[in-house]
Amino acid sequence: MSFVKGLKCRECGTPYKLEPVAICEECFGPLEVDYDYDAIKTKLTREEISGRQKTMWRYRELLPLEGEPTVGLQTGCTPLVRAERLAKALGVGELYIKNDAVQHPTLSFKDRVVAVALSKAREFKFEAVGCASTGNLANSVAANAAAAGFPAFILIPDNLEKSKVTATQIYGANVVPVKGNYDDVNRLCSEIAGRHPIAFVNVNLRPFYGEGSKTFGYEIAEQLGWKAPDAVVVPMAGGSLITKIYKAFGELQKLGLIEEQATRFYGAQAAGCNPIAAAVKAGTRDIRPVKPNTIAKSLAIGNPADGYFATGVITNTGGWSEDVTDAEIIAAMKLLAETEGIFTETAGGTTVAVTKKLIEQGRLTAKDRIVIAITGNGLKTQEALTLEDLKSIEPKLSAFENAAGIARAAKAAA
Amino acid sequence: MPQTVIIPTPLRKFTADTELVEVQGATIGEVFAQLEARYPGIQARLCEENGDLRRFINVYVDGEDIRFLDKLQTAVPERAEISIVPAIAGG
Numbered sequence: 001m002s003f004v005k006g007l008k009c010r011e012c013g014t015p016y017k018l019e020p021v022a023i024c025e026e027c028f029g030p031l032e033v034d035y036d037y038d039a040i041k042t043k044l045t046r047e048e049i050s051g052r053q054k055t056m057w058r059y060r061e062l063l064p065l066e067g068e069p070t071v072g073l074q075t076g077c078t079p080l081v082r083a084e085r086l087a088k089a090l091g092v093g094e095l096y097i098k099n100d101a102v103q104h105p106t107l108s109f110k111d112r113v114v115a116v117a118l119s120k121a122r123e124f125k126f127e128a129v130g131c132a133s134t135g136n137l138a139n140s141v142a143a144n145a146a147a148a149g150f151p152a153f154i155l156i157p158d159n160l161e162k163s164k165v166t167a168t169q170i171y172g173a174n175v176v177p178v179k180g181n182y183d184d185v186n187r188l189c190s191e192i193a194g195r196h197p198i199a200f201v202n203v204n205l206r207p208f209y210g211e212g213s214k215t216f217g218y219e220i221a222e223q224l225g226w227k228a229p230d231a232v233v234v235p236m237a238g239g240s241l242i243t244k245i246y247k248a249f250g251e252l253q254k255l256g257l258i259e260e261q262a263t264r265f266y267g268a269q270a271a272g273c274n275p276i277a278a279a280v281k282a283g284t285r286d287i288r289p290v291k292p293n294t295i296a297k298s299l300a301i302g303n304p305a306d307g308y309f310a311t312g313v314i315t316n317t318g319g320w321s322e323d324v325t326d327a328e329i330i331a332a333m334k335l336l337a338e339t340e341g342i343f344t345e346t347a348g349g350t351t352v353a354v355t356k357k358l359i360e361q362g363r364l365t366a367k368d369r370i371v372i373a374i375t376g377n378g379l380k381t382q383e384a385l386t387l388e389d390l391k392s393i394e395p396k397l398s399a400f401e402n403a404a405g406i407a408r409a410a411k412a413a414a
Numbered sequence: 415m416p417q418t419v420i421i422p423t424p425l426r427k428f429t430a431d432t433e434l435v436e437v438q439g440a441t442i443g444e445v446f447a448q449l450e451a452r453y454p455g456i457q458a459r460l461c462e463e464n465g466d467l468r469r470f471i472n473v474y475v476d477g478e479d480i481r482f483l484d485k486l487q488t489a490v491p492e493r494a495e496i497s498i499v500p501a502i503a504g505g
Contacts, residue, residue: 028470028471029470289482
């Protein structure tokens with residue numbers, strides 16, 4: 001059974017029926033799902049949730065489906081890793097990595113939103129699905145559509161990393177590279193959705209799609225023993241995820257599943273695409289769009305739709321937002337890999353680099369319980385890395401011992 | 415030469431479901447005024463009471479966001495395609 005009352009405009013509050021619409025006709029504000037929390041409260045307890053399967057659907061009362069989920073049944077419940085070696089390197093105490101780089105099936109947090117969106121597309125009886133994507137969403141829509149038997153139309157900027165394109169084409173999706181950046185792709189998708197009956201997960205299904213991100217937050221709180229952390233650091237592209245984690249903690253509190261929380265929210269962007277960070281630093285909620293230029297392509301959204309709400313969450317919780325250079329992003333990808341054995345994509349490098357910067361600024365301290373949101377896998381953005389060229393040796397013990405760097409490392413390890 | 419405005423779904427109840435509307439204006443402000451003359455009420459959906467473009471709307475002239483240009487004073491070339499697009503989620 002469903003606990004969804006309908007949709008309502010997040011800006012002006014106008015109510016709407018449960019339909020595949022995303023935009024308020026009065027003010028163009030985004031629509032969001034309206035739940036009956038009183039009814040959910042009678043059903044959902046810690047014990048009830050703990051007894052369920054380890055997938056994101058253990059929180060299904062808080063997700064906007066009418067019936068049972070039909071797509072992405074195994075998604076969710078990724079590890080929350082205690083990152084002691086990274087904490088030591090950064091000079092903080094209790095630090096965790098929420099690791100959606102190992103999400104099922106396509107190694108990014110987008111599998112959460114797509115599981116909800118495609119289940120919803122089926123409920124709305126759509127026969128085709130699609131998305132505008134910077135890469136990770138493309139992978140996830142293509143894979144989940146293939147598994148669910150939907151034809152998929154995937155529009156991407158034509159400068160995406162090759163591995164992300166390959167990891168979309170393999171599923172047999174109709175991949176359409178568009179000459180331009182993500183904002184151009186987005187505009188085109190919006191116009192296509194106005195003419196063709198395609199469920200674009202982040203266009204006409206946006207209110208449902210976004211709700212899937214909340215499970216990232218529910219899991220963090222449950223994995224910390226039903227407690228929200230003191231601080232979370234979240235990468236920002238469109239700015240939705242950070243607002244959904246905030247919403248998730250708020251809902252758990254409203255339902256009595258966690259105690260009052262005072263989590264500070266920190267947003268991470270790349271210097272080459274920092275419209276939300278720039279607004280926070282300027283003390284405004286008005287986003288000035290930028291033309292992206294960064295290796296963190298999955299974060300390269302110059303005109304973030306949820307930027308206004310993201311700045312609100314950040315400033316109202318006492319958080320902050322920072323941006324980092326491409327060189328800092330690469331260094332942080334290496335740092336996370338070398339300290340925790342986690343290979344994240346450039347977006348994750350951005351988040352770790354911003355965490356480092358926030359610690360240096362004294363905004364995050366050794367007293368804080370900190371969670372870093374790692375949302376995507378490094379195997380997808382290998383082009384961003386240029387590591388040392390390796391030299392082959394003869395298969396002889398002397399050759400190994402004579403190879404200068406290796407010999408030193410072997411001696412150090414002895 | 416006329417220009418074409420692509421009317422987004424949330425505004426089509428004003429245009430009797432017409433998707434493409436031909437206009438002729440030197441600036442976006444003039445184009446909006448023409449839309450208002452033909453479809454009364456539509457301008458209030460596009461702009462705040464003080465005349466500024468609403469927060470969650472993006473307007474493009476041949477693919478260029480008018481926030482990067484001269485906002486409502488942005489010049490509209492002949493035969494330009496004008497898109498009115500709601501802000502959209504990440505991906």
